[in-house]
Amino acid sequence: MSDEAVQQWWRDAVVYEVYPRSFADGDDDGVGDLAGLRLRLPYLRDLGVDALWLTPWYPSPMEDGGYDVRDYRDVDPRLGTLADADAVIAEAHDLGLRVIVDIVPNHTSREHPWFVEALAAPDGHPSRDRYYFRDGRGPDGSEPPNDWISAFGGSAWERTTRADGSPGQWYLHIFAPGQPDLDWRNPDVVEEFDDILRFWFDRGVDGLRVDAVPALGKAPGLPDAGHEPGARFETRSWTDSPYWDREEVHEVLRHWRRVADSYGDRVLVAEAVVAGPDALAAYVREDEVHASFNFDFLTCPWRAGALRDVVDSTLASHGSVGAAATWVLSSHDEVRHLTRLGLRAEQTRGTGAQAGLRPDDVDLGLGTRRARAAALLLLGLPGSAYLWQGEELGLPEVIDLPPEVREDPVFRQSGGTELGRDGCRVPLPWSGDEPPFGFSAPGVATWLPQPEAWAALTAERQSVEQGSVLRLYRDALRLRREHRDVRAGAFEWLDLGEAAVAFRLGGRFSCVVNLGADAVPLDGHGDLLLHSRHGGSGAVEQDEAAWLLLP
Secondary structure (H helix, E strand, O other), X not given: OOHHHHHOHHHOOEEEEEOHHHHOOOOOOOOOOHHHHHHHHHHHHHHOOOEEEEOOOOOOOOOOOOOOOOOOOOOOOOOOOHHHHHXXXXXXXXOOOEEEEEEOOXXXXXXXXXXXXHHHOOOOOHHHHHEOEEOOEOOOOOEOOOOOEOOOOOEOEEEEEOOOOOEEEEEEOOXXXXXXXXXOOOHHHHHHHHHHHHHHHHOOOOEEEEOOHHHHOOOOOOOOOOOOOOOXXXXXXXXXXXXXXXXXXHHHHHHHHHHHHOOOOOEEEEOOOOOOHHHHXXXXXXXXXXXEOOHHHHOOOOOHHHHHHHXXXXXXXXXXXXXXXXXXXXXXXXXXXXXXXXXXXXXXXXHHHHOOOOHHHEOHHHHHHHHHHHHHHHHHOOOEEEEEOOHXXXXXXXXXXXXXXXXXXXXXXXXXXXXXXXXHOOOXXXXXXXXXXXXXXXXXXXOOOOOHHHHHHOHHHHHHOOOOHHHHHHHHHHHHHHOHHHHOOOEEEOOOOOOEXXXXXXXXXXXXXXXXXXXXXXXXXXXXXXXXXOOOOOEEOXXXXXXXXXX
């Protein structure tokens, strides 16, 4: 491989997302940790991914699953130590795996020393300038400073209480109340995150996934957004928002790109839920981040025309700025795609789709068949792909978790009307016939309960089971690597009917996905490399996919 290809490893990498609390438990307390991750790193090597991305491992009160950070330069003691983090990085590198870690720049935890200092300080104290503290509206200041809303429901403002018990100023939290927003116009904030980036790059991480990037910029004066009563946090339809996707965000990213480039082949990956592919492409310009998640693809309905449109718009918008496309089906924030694709009534939203969702709403057989086909589509497309832990096992969303075990602020702030994201974060099943399925020692209760039915989905069982989802992913990732040079060629659509999503790369490698009732014959498109149905050949039936290679 050329030096240039090594330097741009992220352009076609397959990255596996690890949520440490739910991946593997090394000390048998029912909560995943870095010791457990280290034990399972060979599994990721054998799966065939190129890198792992870890969600926040920092000290946190866990008001939002670790995305409320108390200390950006340490590891939460429930997960391990800095020495454990160093060992994960070193051992992953020894196995040929790169490591991307999460960074959360929009907000801290309310237990962060800066915010603790600000709360204890009087109005107007410089320590409050690192955040957004404002007087309330109305004669007694009892109304929020503006009409901005939280991603998790309700107002984006929380009122403080002074030391004497009287009502104080309000502070901004675009996410949960435990996540006060930082003011990126403050030089302390800029300098602090420069140092945080260098701290982790110096420890050897290969990249940073940047959380909630579009929230970093706020309009001067914090004007109203014009939200109607009951407005939802649907940023994919927002334009000209005073607190989302503003130009100031790009100034931060350009500065960060210079920091990353000073370390060589380090990568920045943005989470940017914005209004369309052109808006997203602005984040992956040559001097900003290297990649950004593709939410249009993730939420696309299982319809051929819609999928072709998303692929076209993604490739065109990214190509216009010289960026590689990214493709993703699930994450720690979304309903697992096997469940979404198996819904009897089509729903395309992520967390919101769980409002009132019941197990009877899902056809798991249909979802599994479509998820297998979607995996070949995901991994067949040109660019990079991001996998969410457990999708390679064909895990469904756990819809029926008891209310008392749910932790997600989406569930709490909606009063339980939306189930939130706990259902995609249930600990993985590794082995055995009953919970905790090798995640922890026998008899240990996991922090979220695992379904008994997952006995059929353990990694141990699927490793030896012909036709398992795990075997499909391993085969697909192996073939993707073997044919990397061919796949690097030009993209072209194949006309195999309105119900097919079919394309060719490099003039030889083809991917055919059939979403219609009539079988799509494969004659003339090359030798069969892989079929989404075990034993499938000759044609692609409805909700199936195949890879082929011309001589």
